Amino acid sequence: MNRNVPLFRRLSASDQHELLGHIQVFLAEKRFEGCGGLELTDEMCVTIAAQACLLLLHRETDYFPRLLTILVYPSTYMAEEKRHVEGPVWEEGRMPRLGETGRRLGAMVLAWDAVKSGAADPSDGKNVVLHEFAHQLDYENSADDGTPALATREQQLSWHEVMRTEFASLRAADETGIPTLLDTYGATNPAEFFAVATEAFFERPRMLRANHPRLYAELQSYFQQDPVEYSADRIKTN
Ligand SMILES: [Zn+2]
Numbered sequence: 296m297n298r299n300v301p302l303f304r305r306l307s308a309s310d311q312h313e314l315l316g317h318i319q320v321f322l323a324e325k326r327f328e329g330c331g332g333l334e335l336t337d338e339m340c341v342t343i344a345a346q347a348c349l350l351l352l353h354r355e356t357d358y359f360p361r362l363l364t365i366l367v368y369p370s371t372y373m374a375e376e377k378r379h380v381e382g383p384v385w386e387e388g389r390m391p392r393l394g395e396t397g398r399r400l401g402a403m404v405l406a407w408d409a410v411k412s413g414a415a416d417p418s419d420g421k422n423v424v425l426h427e428f429a430h431q432l433d434y435e436n437s438a439d440d441g442t443p444a445l446a447t448r449e450q451q452l453s454w455h456e457v458m459r460t461e462f463a464s465l466r467a468a469d470e471t472g473i474p475t476l477l478d479t480y481g482a483t484n485p486a487e488f489f490a491v492a493t494e495a496f497f498e499r500p501r502m503l504r505a506n507h508p509r510l511y512a513e514l515q516s517y518f519q520q521d522p523v524e525y526s527a528d529r530i531k532t533n
Contacts, residue, residue: 299342302349302417305525310352317348317358326364330404333369339407342414343367346424349497350432353519359431363401370408393423398434403427418528420478420499429493433486441485443517450516457509462488476502500526 296303303311321344329335343365351358376390393409396402405423413422436444441458445451462485468475469482476499481491495503496514500522504511515521 296341296345299338299411300345300414300417302414302525302527303345305417305527307525310525313352314345314348317351318344321348321358324358325362328364328366330366331368331372333367333407335367339367339410343405343410343424346410346414346422347428350425350428350493350518357435359428359435361398361401361434362396362403362431364403366402366404367410368404368406371406372404394427396427396430398437398439403431418498418526420476420495422494422498425494425497426490429490430486433489439486441487441489443489445517454513454517457513458485458488461492461507461510476506497522498526499528501528501530505530 303314306314318341322340325344327335327340327343347359371391371393373389374392374395375387376392377387392404392406393413394403394405396404405427409423413424430439432443433439433441436442441462442451442454445454462482465475465477465479465488466482469479477488477495478491481488492503492510492514496511496518500511503514504523
């Protein structure tokens, strides 16, 4: 665990304990399958489970109820994709994929090389497991609209307001080519925005809190945790 998920060491003792409990349930409930010749090991399953279950800490939650099977491929694979370029322009073709999941699939595909490198550097802002499992959280309330199940009407209102503004500004930054902390893939649609923001929240919390305080606060209230407390990221000044 410490070797493949260095973040684990930085968690408090009680969080580590809670996470280990979630991992047990997760491993018992989900089916893992090695694909494309991958020899699946316990270490791989635990590395995936640990990062997925980080999203569940401190919350009254189910274990990604729509997900039954996790298919693990050895490395980043090519898939047909339609990607928004700008305005009405879409580009179609074979693009490298690190992972994917869908609301009706009941399955998730992950590339082991991407899982491993995502976990190895817990503060580069990129983490395919956090990204794909954020999509699964989004599906819990049936729509894949970038809004997970929120407890109160008040929380929903504030969430929609903040996400709409932040999504619009990422879209604008994407169109003008201004460099952003959030991966501009999040400008694709609100569902991708939530997944990308989740990656930043756990991997670049200090930067996110400094640059997008309202977005940080919404995610903090939803996830019931403050990754600044255990993150290794640093504020970069330039
Ligand atoms: Zn996505």
